[in-house]
Amino acid sequence: MAKSSAAALERAEWNGGVLPYGVGHKKLGMWLFILSDSLTFSALLIGYAYVRLASDKWPTPFHFWPSITMATVMTFCLLSSSLTMVLGVASSKRGDAKGTVRCILLTMLGGLAFIVLHVNEWMTLIHEGVTLTNNPWGVPLFGGTFFTLTGLHMAHVASGVIYLGVVAWGSAARRNTHEDVEICGLYWHFVDLVWMFVFPLVYLLSVSAK
């Protein structure tokens, strides 16, 4: 945007203007949702840290192969899906509906790969006897915190994939504004961001000693 028009916008905003932050209401709404959701995840992560600190011993059951390797691949899936999402937002900004839909579909693929790998991980742990209230290592809170944290995150990924699908549909039908795609991107990057904390705290700090 040219400097002069940006300055004009800035002056106008508080003079009876309606966009004090220079973003639309929907986008501001998504930012506020992300704010509150980040506090939900912080509370859970800090709760996990609390019970881990208060425990005598905490199980470290994750072997480098397959758990950590798989979790790393999952991280790669999410990060790459974030990249395809920004490329989708850029396409939408150019008004390239086809490119937008293609990028969003790739993003959904990344999210789905994440979910498949993560469910596989869950099934392995469940077969080992880890449940919400019990596990072979005698620290019941391990299962509770693990499944709550990763479960809430996975629920976010799953709803994100559905959200992406709806937005892709809208873009294909050319019903979406650029802002709709951008807001969806904000949500998706946030889900990615949360995993950047869950992955080291839950997995990398619980690598089994060789």
Place this chain on the structure above:
Amino acid sequence: MDRETHVEAGTRLFAWVWVYLLAITALEVVLAYVHLFTLPAMLTILMALSIVKAALIVAYFMHLRFEKMDLVLSLVPAVVVVISLLFAFFPDSLRLLELRVR
């Protein structure tokens, strides 16, 4: 800069951010693999790296760096302050560890 070149530059920038994020992730995994550090040291290092990653995502992927400063100043300090307040519970956690019946 006209719009087309801006978009081009944007794509390259995003690809670089992605490369940095992957590199930091790789570093984290290697650190976990070599087991060089004690748990508290490892926690500190991993959290520092994760905060860098989060900042990269928020600034570039979520575009916050290019928004108005008013928006940044309304969102970021609020999150930081409230998350910091949650840490008030930790002394209690240590107390649990000390006082528990073994």
